[in-house]
Amino acid sequence: MNSAAIADKTRASSALPWRRWLVVFFLSVALHLLTLNWATGNLRLPGGKTDEAPVVIQTSLVTVPPAPAPRPMPIPVSPQAAKPRPKPARPRATAVPKPAAASPATATPPVLAMTASDSATAMVSQPAMPVTSPSNDADLVIPDLAALGTVDPTPSSPVAKDNSYKFDPPPSATLEYAVQALREGQMVHGHGKIAWQVNGNQYTINGEAGILFFSLLDFGSQGQIDQYGVAPLRYTEKRFRRAQTETWFNRDSKLISFSTSPKSFPLQGGEQDRASIIWQLASIGRGDAARFIPGAQIPLFIAGVRDGSTWNIQVIGEEDTKVGLGELRAWHMRRAPRSGDKDQTLDIWLAPSHHWYPVKLRYTESNGEYLELLLSGIDAPAS
Numbered sequence: 001m002n003s004a005a006i007a008d009k010t011r012a013s014s015a016l017p018w019r020r021w022l023v024v025f026f027l028s029v030a031l032h033l034l035t036l037n038w039a040t041g042n043l044r045l046p047g048g049k050t051d052e053a054p055v056v057i058q059t060s061l062v063t064v065p066p067a068p069a070p071r072p073m074p075i076p077v078s079p080q081a082a083k084p085r086p087k088p089a090r091p092r093a094t095a096v097p098k099p100a101a102a103s104p105a106t107a108t109p110p111v112l113a114m115t116a117s118d119s120a121t122a123m124v125s126q127p128a129m130p131v132t133s134p135s136n137d138a139d140l141v142i143p144d145l146a147a148l149g150t151v152d153p154t155p156s157s158p159v160a161k162d163n164s165y166k167f168d169p170p171p172s173a174t175l176e177y178a179v180q181a182l183r184e185g186q187m188v189h190g191h192g193k194i195a196w197q198v199n200g201n202q203y204t205i206n207g208e209a210g211i212l213f214f215s216l217l218d219f220g221s222q223g224q225i226d227q228y229g230v231a232p233l234r235y236t237e238k239r240f241r242r243a244q245t246e247t248w249f250n251r252d253s254k255l256i257s258f259s260t261s262p263k264s265f266p267l268q269g270g271e272q273d274r275a276s277i278i279w280q281l282a283s284i285g286r287g288d289a290a291r292f293i294p295g296a297q298i299p300l301f302i303a304g305v306r307d308g309s310t311w312n313i314q315v316i317g318e319e320d321t322k323v324g325l326g327e328l329r330a331w332h333m334r335r336a337p338r339s340g341d342k343d344q345t346l347d348i349w350l351a352p353s354h355h356w357y358p359v360k361l362r363y364t365e366s367n368g369e370y371l372e373l374l375l376s377g378i379d380a381p382a383s
Contacts, residue, residue: 167229168287170279170355172197176377177361178324179209183369190216192373194358196279201225205275209373216240221275223249228270230280235273237305245305247273261306271301271308278348281313281333282356289352291315292331311335313348321349323359324376330359337366354378 177192190211197204205221217239223232235247246259249267256265265271272280277300284291284298291298294317302311316332330349337343349360359375 165229165284165291166288167280167283169198169203169225169230169283170196170286170357171380172199173355173357173378173380175357175375176379177209177373178376179211179371179373181369181371194275198225203230203279205279207275214240219275221273223276226269229283230272230276231269232271232273232276232303235275235303235305237274247303247305249273249303256303256308258303258306263307265301265303265308271303273303274305277302277311278358278361281348282350282358285331285350285352285356319349321351321360323374325354325359325378328359329353331356 174193174195177194179190179192181188181190188211190209192207192209194205194207201224203221203223203225205219207217207219208215209217217237219235219237221232221235223230223234225231231251232247232249233251234249236244238244248257248259249271250257251267254267256267256271258264280300281298292315294315296315298313298315300311300313301308312335314334314336316334318329319332321328321330321332328351330351333348333350335346335348337345343366345364347360347362347364348358350356351359357375357378361373362370363372364370
């Protein structure tokens with residue numbers, strides 16, 4: 001064997017491992033892209049119905065009038081057969097009927113007076129109703145009352161009768177989470193983070209969730225701390241490959257409005273967004289722990305990215321919860337959809353030993369698929 005053939009063989013054998021590594025690299029990239037495409041539709045926060053605007057196709061049926069029947073041809077009449085027409089009889093006078101007596105006006109229903117205490121109770125027990133200001137009939141938005149989620153407590157369970165809770169916001173901290181999700185029998189793992197910052201009567205929440213180096217969900221909430229607790233002013237949500245959405249809580253006009261929907265709701269005090277609800281519950285736990293009784297319900301109005309509804313947060317009880325920091329004692333709360341509703345179930349675990357921080361979050365679909373966040377670390381500024 002000559003030296004040239006030996007050199008060629010040596011070069012071919014040395015290039016083989018590089019080709020194998022290239023094949024493995026491209027296969028890994030393809031698998032990651034498939035996982036990313038799958039997880040994009042799975043990592044999301046709850047908020048009622050789907051966030052995508054429904055595609056509305058308008059159709060109308062136009063009835064075509066039947067073609068007119070052809071008129072019959074006149075039968076010719078000979079001049080001899082024609083006879084003079086008799087004079088028409090003078091019409092008789094017809095008596096004009098007297099107008100019927102006007103029916104009595106429908107009695108106006110009495111207006112029920114409401115005392116100040118009744119008004120305060122009604123503000124809490126009834127869900128916020130959409131408010132629209134259409135310029136014409138085409139812009140009129142009819143609220144979907146079934147989607148608003150009225151407060152329907154179990155009669156045997158203690159129910160919070162008002163929203164005048166005592167509250168104490170948790171101290172600022174950045175929480176790290178391990179994320180896992182189940183969909184179509186496949187598990188996907190990722191990372192998450194929620195940064196809670198409170199400065200006097202101002203707060204900010206910034207959260208994210210993703211896999212690998214990709215951020216699939218970014219959300220934020222900014223607002224105040226008022227007499228109702230956490231009071232959002234603006235909520236933002238950005239999903240992978242989608243435009244950012246915004247929800248506004250206008251304290252001057254007292255309206256909740258959306259960037260992706262013409263709907264609006266009255267702002268009465270105590271309303272929350274998707275991110276602030278967890279910290280409102282933590283604030284109530286720190287300031288009014290007596291509310292947390294197994295079986296109790298806390299009704300809160302939650303605004304999503306295009307709609308809002310009243311959620312019943314049910315207190316399940318204290319449980320030993322295993323997270324990345326070990327086993328912690330935490331209060332378990334649940335927001336379950338109404339019977340027949342296909343919305344998500346939200347489970348929240350708040351740990352009193354860790355300032356009532358959310359140590360575990362679980363979003364479960366009606367088909368059993370879920371997204372779960374387990375606390376893996378706490379970065380709190382030195383006090």
